[in-house]
Amino acid sequence: MKIKFYGYNAFLVESGDKKIAIDPGALFFYWLRFTTLIPKSEWGNITHIFITHGDPDHYWHADRVAQASNASVICNKTMVRDINGKTLMLGPRDKGLAFTTEFTNLHTLSVDETIEIDGMSISGIKTTHGELVLKLGPFSKTLKPSPDERVGWGAIGFEINLDGKTIVNLGDTLLQEKEWRTIIEPDVLMIPIGGKAIHNTMNVEEAVQAVKNMRPKLVIPCHYNCPAFFTKTYNPADDELFKREVEKTGSKCAILGAGDSINFTDE
Numbered sequence: 001m002k003i004k005f006y007g008y009n010a011f012l013v014e015s016g017d018k019k020i021a022i023d024p025g026a027l028f029f030y031w032l033r034f035t036t037l038i039p040k041s042e043w044g045n046i047t048h049i050f051i052t053h054g055d056p057d058h059y060w061h062a063d064r065v066a067q068a069s070n071a072s073v074i075c076n077k078t079m080v081r082d083i084n085g086k087t088l089m090l091g092p093r094d095k096g097l098a099f100t101t102e103f104t105n106l107h108t109l110s111v112d113e114t115i116e117i118d119g120m121s122i123s124g125i126k127t128t129h130g131e132l133v134l135k136l137g138p139f140s141k142t143l144k145p146s147p148d149e150r151v152g153w154g155a156i157g158f159e160i161n162l163d164g165k166t167i168v169n170l171g172d173t174l175l176q177e178k179e180w181r182t183i184i185e186p187d188v189l190m191i192p193i194g195g196k197a198i199h200n201t202m203n204v205e206e207a208v209q210a211v212k213n214m215r216p217k218l219v220i221p222c223h224y225n226c227p228a229f230f231t232k233t234y235n236p237a238d239d240e241l242f243k244r245e246v247e248k249t250g251s252k253c254a255i256l257g258a259g260d261s262i263n264f265t266d267e
Helices: 062-069 204-214 239-248
Strands: 002-005 011-015 018-022 026-030 033-036 048-050 072-076 080-083 086-090 099-101 106-109 114-117 120-125 132-136 139-143 157-162 165-169 188-192 218-222 261-263
Touching: 002 218, 011 157, 011 165, 018 157, 048 062, 072 114, 080 099, 106 114, 106 120, 188 204, 204 239, 218 239
Parallel strands: 018 048, 048 072, 072 106, 165 188, 188 218
Antiparallel strands: 002 011, 002 261, 011 018, 026 033, 080 086, 086 099, 114 120, 120 157, 132 139, 157 165
């Protein structure tokens, strides 16, 4: 199994005949540009797309990747509305809560629900996106996830059982100790750690607590030191400290830069 990281929560996972994309989003507002995190050269042979929520850094290019690859799309049921006889998802590049985008190969699930797709078993995990603070010079605006606000819309994590291995991706979330008690010893845990300055996700200490509870074999930190809003480290975190604390628990930890990959085995 090969895992490649592209920053934020964008991953490619290749195993057997499957090439899974997680959160094919955009480089978020960096120098006023929206650019793809997962390179276009990778889009054509992607087989499955997992979407953890509707923020642009996670979702911006989902429909474009699906069109290029004809991949199956997996997301929370709350990302979808039935409108005029069509099943439409939240528009990746629309403003506000506009349900305008049709996917031809769509699979939805809810938290604690399990579905079977192409030999994979996929379970929805409870996640809670924290508030997002937008800063520009002396000005700031706080966006709190709510029924009327797009930020964090459709938030869900995934437990993916593939070729005898279990991958857990939590998207952007605060710590949910009670809800995650059933996640036990996954092979790979992808976990956000950049919530210290802006508490839209767990910070290092909270993520370490989640690792202690789950006891994964391999941990990959994500969604930290992200380029956004005219800074290269919008969600600052000490990944070396996180790695040291994780390895004290007996789990392995891989720090991946954008474009880095790791081959996971049971050894």
